[in-house]
Structure formats: structure tokens, C-alpha cells
Amino acid sequence: MKFRPLHDRVVVRRTDSETKTAGGIIIPDTAAEKPQQGEVIAVGPGARDESGKLVPLDVKKGDKVLFGKWSGTEVKIDGKELLIMKESDIMGVLDK
Template sequence: MNLKPLHDRVLVKRVQEEETTKGGIIIPDTAKEKPIKGEIVAAGPGKVADDGKRIEMTVKTGDKVMFNKYAGTEVKIDGEEFLVMREDDILATIED
């Protein structure tokens, strides 16, 4: 894959959620919601401000993030699903 997001956009791969609850109940595919967590696979160089200066990105490749439920545009690359979204759609970074 050779994809580089532009400006303040990032390419995110969703992280799969647990398929069972803490009590051991298996959640069927029809009841699952799309995950709102993911890992940044690629990031653009940053937004260009009105004065022409580049505003650096606060996230980088490899960061684990939480994003809006309906954020981004779904794309399929080499059979894998990714999201392309703006940095503004990212709510938080997840630290292990």
C-alpha cells in the first residue's frame, strides 16, 4: 500500500472489539456496532493556515485513537477496510 493522506487527514484502521462480554455472552455480528477505536496507519503533513504556515499534526503513525462514530470516509485498499478522516474528527489518543 502506498497511500499518503493530504493536509490534515489521516488513514485509520479500525481495531476489532471484543466478541464476548465480561460475563461470557457472545455478541452476534448483527448486534455489534462499528468500532470507534483505531490505529493511524498514515498521516498527512498538516493543515496550512491562512497566513501560509503549516500547522503540524498532533497525531502520528502508530497512535491509537478514538474517533466520532460517523467520522471519515470508508475506503478499501488491498481487501482491507480503512477510514480517511480529518484530524478534527479524532476525539482522543489512547495510551497503553
């Protein structure tokens, strides 16, 4: 199934979090917090400004992004857990 977000919405797949601390302690899945970074899977066409002009999004497919702890709505599409959020919920893009 293909999913295309509307307006200024972005689909993000969370990246796996570390399961071991710097000191070597292994954190079980039940105690681990969900990661606050992910990869952009799809983006909408953009939002409209007051004059009706389309304003494109700053993020693009493949970007690694940071987002807030409670950002987005969790959905399951084709068995994959994804987040759908507005671009404004994204705090920044991680560059290499």
C-alpha cells in the same frame, strides 16, 4: 499500493471489537457495533493556517486513537478496510 493522505487527513484502521460481553454473552458480527477506536496508519503533512504556514498534525503513525461513531469515510485499499478522516474527527490518543 501506497496511499498518502493530503493536508490534515489521517488514515485509521479500526481495532477489533469485543465479541463477548462482561457477562459472557457472545455478540454475533451482525449485531456488533463497529469499534470507535483504531490505529493510525498514515498522516498527511498538516493543514495551512491563515498566513499559509504549515501546521503539523498532533497524531502520528502508530498512535491508538478514539474517534466519533460516524467519523470518516470508509475505503478499501489492497483488501483492507480503512477510514480516512480529518484530524479534527479524532477525539484523543490512547496512552499506555
